Amino acid sequence: MSGPLYDVVIVGGGPAGCATAIALHQLGITKVVVVEGSDYSRVRIGESIPPDTRGLFSRLGLWQAFAEQNHQRCLGSYSSWGSDNLGFNDFLFNPRGHGWHLDRLSFDRFLADEVMSRGMDFLSGARFHQLNRNRKKGVINIAFTEGKPGKKQQLNCRFVVDASGRSASVARCFGARFKTQDNLVCVAGFFHRQELETDLALQHMTLLEAVEHGWWYSAHLPGDRIIAAFASDGDIILQQRLKQPENWHRALAQTRHLSTALSPAKLPLRLHTWTAPSALLNPPAGEAWLAVGDAASCYDPISSQGIYKALLGGLNAAPAIAGWLKGDSRPLEHYRQSVGEAFIHYLEQRAYFYQLEQRWPQAAFWQKRRIACGLYQGEAATAVT
């Protein structure tokens, strides 16, 4: 098997992959390389992080450096959920202080820089394709392409981490598959503040509004940008042609609260569509590999937990990998179980949250959520066993 030998190859340089690399470094495991497919130039989604994330930054030794970044403080959220009135959840009462609205691209670049500044190898523009395991030698060969048009390269490692997000492209090579519980689709537009008559009182707040066919959220981002996104089922988005800016804009104008908070003078030039499943990888770890972040489990964006989970996952994955490299597989088994248990906990919270909204009993979107929430508990239990 040609190519250099690392202790650990991490595929994916998003929050989960970078947190895993940094946490491994803290444990003295430094023969690590991150293989990242992109060059961090394309739009990324996921921008609200809760106050508790501060504790994770501290544990990763990143708090000071993060605090010097130019992210927007988030002081709480307004929501119209289960009622036409706007409720208010103020982070003032949170002992951890405020949360943040991230400039997501610069946040991911910041994490990658932190990995590199610790002297670990980081290959960007390097796309994982396949792996081969030599069980006798205890080595996994990783094949990837680098740059454009895509030069074939190889690496070897003793342990591989799948941090490739929802594609879970490494775990799939080991036969793991997602059990998907829900499949939301989000259509989002980005505005510059000058393009809006915006309520400045909302500048540091997240705004969430349930409507008959799904829900909307908006957040002010660094650089005077604002995101507004609609989440629904794929068939509803198709029927109502909500990927077309004029239809999306009309739907936004029909909201009670979001339309008052954001009155766009211009349509966003381009809408972006993301799927946002609730799904658990089965299994999330195995012999000489584990998945972390969205590669292990995906949460509904209503939870605003995806980045928190990715960072925490990196902190939990590192001791499991360290144990395995020393010949003890018990921490890896514990990691596998903890991913499943956290997913069950998430589903309980999600079910509670969706059941709070009872205003549209006949609407397909809400009916589906209620039925699904009832099934979740049993489904989730089988997913982790």
Ligand SMILES: Cc1cc2nc3c(=O)[nH]c(=O)nc-3n(C[C@H](O)[C@H](O)[C@H](O)COP(=O)(O)OP(=O)(O)OC[C@H]3O[C@@H](n4cnc5c(N)ncnc54)[C@H](O)[C@@H]3O)c2cc1C
């Ligand atoms: C519409 C929407 C809104 C969201 N809002 C929020 C929010 O407000 N707050 C929040 O916390 N979370 C939110 N999330 C979730 C959040 O974005 C994810 O949970 C988070 O990005 C997961 O981090 P990750 O590192 O696991 O995966 P990712 O961020 O997806 O990173 C995976 C990395 O792997 C790389 N990669 C993929 N395939 C390969 C390959 N073959 N080879 C090499 N590299 C590869 C990618 O380029 C990427 O850099 C939202 C998600 C959606 C869809």
